[in-house]
Structure formats: C-alpha cells, structure tokens
C-alpha cells in the first residue's frame with residue numbers, strides 16, 4: 063500500500079536538506095528520498111570556503127552531515143532509496159522507489175546536476191585534491207599556482223578568467239581546433255595576459271594519484287600524436303553539466319539543455335517545485351541551492367494551505 067505524504071523531497075544535497083528543514087519547521091513532516099549520492103555534490107569536495115557561517119571554512123561532507131542532522135532533529139523522515147519513476151499527471155502525485163510507493167500532495171525536486179567528467183581514473187581519485195569542477199568554489203586555493211582548464215565553451219572561458227585573478231598561469235586545453243565559446247567570452251579570456259590556449263589537445267592523465275595531489279598532467283597533441291608531461295597544481299574540468307531530469311522528461315517543461323524550467327521555484331505543474339542545480343543553469347552554488355530549497359518549501363506550504371482552504375470551502 064502507498065504511503066501518503068504532504069511533502070516529498072527528492073535529493074539530499076543542500077537544496078533538498080534545506081527544503082526539508084523549512085518543511086519540517088512548518089509541521090509538514092516531509093519525507094526526503096536521498097537518491098544515489100547521499101549529501102549530494104559537496105560530499106566530493108574538501109574545504110568549502112564560501113558557505114556563510116563558517117569562519118574557518120568547513121569540509122563539504124561535514125557541512126552536509128550537520129545539515130542532515132538539523133533536518134532530522136526538526137522532524138524529517140528519510141528514505142535511503144532513489145525515485146525510479148514519478149507520475150505528475152494527477153494529484154496526489156505518485157513517486158515510486160524500489161521499496162515504496164508514495165502518494166504526495168506536493169513534490170520538491172532537488173536532484174541536482176552532475177558535472178561531466180573526463181573519465182580518467184586519476185581524475186576521480188584527485189577530486190578535491192587539485193581536480194575541480196568549479197573555479198568560483200576552489201580558485202581561492204590556487205594563488206600563484208599553475209592551473210589548467212579543460213573545455214572549449216563559455217564555461218571554460220569563464221572558469222579561466224576567474225582563475226586568472228589568483229593563479230600564476232592558466233592554460234585552456236581544448237580538443238577542437240576552435241572554441242565553441244562565444245566570441246565575447248573568448249575575447250575576454252584573450253585580454254587576460256595570464257591565460258594561454260592549447261588547441262587540438264587532450265588530457266591523457268592527471269598526475270599524481272599515488273601522491274594524492276595534482277603535480278602534473280600528460281597532454282596529447284592530437285595533430286602530431288606527441289605526449290608531453292607538464293607541471294600542474296590544479297586541473298579544472300569545464301566540459302558541462304548534466305541535469306538529473308531523466309525522470310521528469312515527459313512530465314515537466316524542461317529548458318533546451320534539459321534543466322527544469324521554473325518561474326521562481328514553481329514548475330509547469332502546480333504543486334511541484336524545483337530547487338538547486340536541477341533548475342539552476344547559471345549559479346550552481348551550494349548557498350544558492352539552499353536558498354532555492356527554502357523557497358520551494360515555503361511555496362509548498364502556501365500551495366498546501368490554499369488547497370486545504372479550497373477543500374474546506376467546498
């Protein structure tokens with residue numbers, strides 16, 4: 063038999079946990095479904111320096127564990143599972159996981175977006191140890207350091223420009239013979255003397271997984287086939303993000319790049335709200351996701367009170 067909930071939250075990143083805190087404080091006894099990565103993207107990083115309230119920074123996993131405990135203390139119920147399907151065509155909405163069916167009066171989607179990876183084993187083991195997917199988050203750690211940005215679009219140009227403010231040198235590595243970025247962004251990067259460009263090149267390996275820190279990269283020139291080993295302190299991967307919206311494709315309006323389309327945090331279906339990286343193509347920051355989470359829970363509360371008022375009037 064299906065469980066009935068007032069608010070169900072999909073995702074346990076900053077957006078999901080914050081939505082849970084607000085919904086729990088409003089007495090809505092939310093159910094939060096963790097999804098495939100409990101704690102979300104910040105579990106992959108080391109120190110978070112830009113989340114307000116921590117004078118000395120805080121480790122990403124510690125921040126998420128504290129936020130989870132806060133949501134739990136206030137009355138959130140957790141389900142260690144992932145939503146396998148949703149039916150948003152009628153109210154209450156139906157969420158199916160491997161273990162449960164949940165009928166819910168409102169739904170908050172906070173399933174995030176995943177940074178695309180190069181797929182190197184060394185990349186994976188050096189995340190947070192010199193490999194990063196976010197210059198705004200981690201550029202701070204690379205003052206006077208040698209860094210590389212991988213990618214050829216606007217985000218690669220933007221990451222390089224952000225990094226150039228602190229790093230010693232920034233080299234953009236791109237596999238193509240021209241950039242996909244807009245001319246405006248390319249020109250902006252070209253005006254920065256610390257930034258140089260390496261076209262027709264791919265990163266074959268990131269060194270040194272054995273030491274647990276980035277010390278260099280192996281770059282292959284696609285025209286000559288030559289492989290060079292270069293010193294490096296940081297490698298920023300900027301080859302795009304994949305929003306986790308597969309489940310909602312036929313049910314909610316999505317943007318061209320697959321993010322949930324919203325008006326504020328309201329989706330195209332009344333009673334369904336979206337928060338964080340799953341709807342935010344632009345900022346992709348933990349504090350923004352948390353802010354969206356609080357807005358989504360407030361909207362869910364208002365939606366439910368209006369619904370209650372309508373049904374008691376009829």
Ligand SMILES: Cc1cc2nc3c(=O)[nH]c(=O)nc-3n(C[C@H](O)[C@H](O)[C@H](O)COP(=O)(O)OP(=O)(O)OC[C@H]3O[C@@H](n4cnc5c(N)ncnc54)[C@H](O)[C@@H]3O)c2cc1C
Pocket residue numbers: 072073074075076077078095096097098099100101102103104106107109110111112113143144145146172173174175176177189190194195196199200306309337338339340346347348349351
């Ligand atoms: C390595 C790294 C370092 C970063 N450092 C910083 C930093 O220093 N400062 C900063 O502000 N930002 C940082 N960011 C960005 C920040 O982590 C994200 O902006 C933020 O985590 C987005 O929060 P979110 O809750 O929207 O999504 P996420 O954190 O991506 O969480 C998504 C959640 O959805 C769940 N989920 C997915 N599919 C399903 C499903 N089918 N059913 C149920 N749940 C599902 C996942 O399990 C996960 O819990 C960093 C990102 C990375 C990758």
